[in-house]
Amino acid sequence: MKSKICLWLLLLYLIPDGVKADRVTKAYKKLRRNEFEKSRALVYKALEKNPQNAGAIYVFSQYFLNSNNPAAHLDSAYTYALAAISYYPQTSKKSRKYWNKSGINDSTLLANKVLIDSLAFGLASDSNLVSTYQYFIDHYPTASQYTEAIKRRNAIAFAAAQQKNTYQSYKNFIDTYPDAAQAKEARELYNVMLFDSQTAAGTIESYENFLELYPQSPFKLLAEQRIFEIYNAPHTIKSYHDFIKKYPSSSFVKQAWSWIFFLHKQDHPAENFLKTYPDFYDSRYIQKLIAAEKLTYYPVYEEEKYGFIDVNGVLQIPIRYDSVASQYFCEGVKEGFILVYHHNKVSAIDKTGKQIIDESYEAIEQLEEGLLTVEKEGKQGLYLESGFRLLPPQYEEIEMLDGNFLLLTQNGKKGLATTNGRKLTALDFDDISSPEEKLLLFEKNGKYSLLLHQQLLDTQVLHPKDTSAFTYPYTKVERVKKVF
Structure with missing residues (x-):
């Protein structure tokens, strides 16, 4: 009698796992015959016994995936597919072996997820909308198509921003998709459109307001330039000096001073400049320049390099250049600038030796007193003799x-x-x-x-x-x- 009781207890212990496995396979067979309600009932019973039954959960995923099922729902199928994969490692070897006879194993669980990923991505692709790709991205983050969905979403969103073509549309794109491949271009377009819209009036006030509202804009320098140009339309000493007083932190203050010095020399002795303008920002340099501009320089050659001396033989420009302009050998340097060559590149220095135009150009010539044209790849630009570029090299x-x-x-x-x-x-x-x-x-x-x-x-x-x-x-x- 005792042995019969032990045998009964042993069978009782063994039956649940087998029964659970049998319910899973039965539910799977019912599902494959499109007997959806019977399949669901068996799955529920299996899950009542063990809510983490990976096989039953997998069958439930298939239940929601079956297009013939009125209750088909792709997101639900995906939720159960992930759960089945998560719980499968906890499944007993006996249940795995039993399920495998019906084709339920770790490979089919993974294949099920991949299939659902593909179907979901296909739905997003068919609609080809930002919203559908965003839904896929939010709900299927582990799908292999996740990166492609982001790429397509961003492309559609950027195209929409371009169609509107306003600084607001580009700003919205940047804020929403800061890591998009198009974000850099969107920022550039945003900055351009913002500057154009905020300064459309073309007045000093519009540029001042822009600088106040957007001090970090890459168009800050251009806004300052516009103010400088409009304010100094009279091109007088007074306009430039008033500009310096009104905009002391402008990037164009030194350029304004250069014009003041240039215009002052046309009607007054250069020696009086600092007396008239004691607020000049670099008195030591201007004193040295005024003294040097009175002198005529001549080339001096030593150890295959050139420098310049004055009429008294005093070395004024260090001997370090490969060559100098040929006209200097007979006439000397009477202008306020000197053309020198280094590694077959021409540059310009003033009479203190300070470089005013670098070696980026193929030719440098005087347009008129105080103005120098430069040439690069067949195009001309313009510099103030003090070294400030007035026009880029883009003109014939x-x-x-x-x-x-x-x-x-x-x-x-x-x-x-x-x-x-x-x-x-x-x-x-x-x-x-x-x-x-x-x-x-x-x-x-x-x-x-x-x-x-x-x-x-x-x-x-x-x-x-x-x-x-x-x-x-x-x-x-x-x-x-x-x-x-």
Whole structure:
């Protein structure tokens, strides 16, 4: 009797695992015959016994995955697929062996997840919307298509931002997808669009407001430049000095001082400069420059290098250059700048030896006193003799016009700038000339427009597309000689 009781207890111990395994396989068979309710009932019973039954959970995943099932739900199938994979390592060897006969094992569990991942990604791809890809990213983070979904979502979102093409749309993209491959381009476009929209008025006030609101903008320097150009449209000592007082922290303060020094020398002895402007930022340098500019320099050659001495034989520029401009050998250096060569590259220094133009250019020439043209890859730019760049090297030719303007040529079209580099017109004209003092003649498509100097300066045409200042009422313009 005792042995029968022990045998009964042993069978009781063994039955549950087998029964549970049998319920799993039975539920799986019912499911494959599309007997959904019976399959679900068996799964529930198995899970009541063991909520972590990986086989039953897998069958439940298949239950929700079956497209013939009215209760089919892909996200639910995915949830149970992950749970089955998680609990499977805890399953007894006996149950694994039993389930394997029906094809339920760790490989099928993983394959089930991969299949669901693919189906979910396919749904997102079919819609091809930011929202559907975002849903996939949020709900299927372990899918192999996760990275591709992010890539596609970002591309669609960026295309939408480009279609709106506003600084707000790019800002929203950057804030939402800061790690996107397009984020760098979006930031660049945001900065451009923001600057253009906030400074559309083209006034000093608009640029001041921009600097106050966006002090870290990469367009800070350009905003400061615009203020400098507009404020100093009169191109007078007073305008530059007032600018320095009003904008003492501007990046263009030193350039303003350079123009003051240049303009001062035209009407006053250079020696009086510091007496008139004791607030100049570098009195020691300017004293040295004033003294040096009085001297004529001559090349001196020693150990295959060149330097410069004055008429008294005193070495003024150290002997360290490979060559110097050929005209210096006979005439000496009378200008305020010196052309020197190092490794076959030309650069310019002032008479103190300070480099004012580096070795980036193929040629440097004087346009007029105080202004130097540079050439790079066949294009010309412009520098102030003190070393400040006024125009980048992007013009086919830079000429003086009527002593007050720079005539710029680009792609065969002409435009005007002031001598301090402020653009006055777009490069949109076939020709520009000055038939009379203080008068400008613009030619475009065989028609002509006449403007007085001051009219052009007053328009402050800073935006290339703005041609409102020009009308073309004339088809022919001739100069008439005075007869009385």
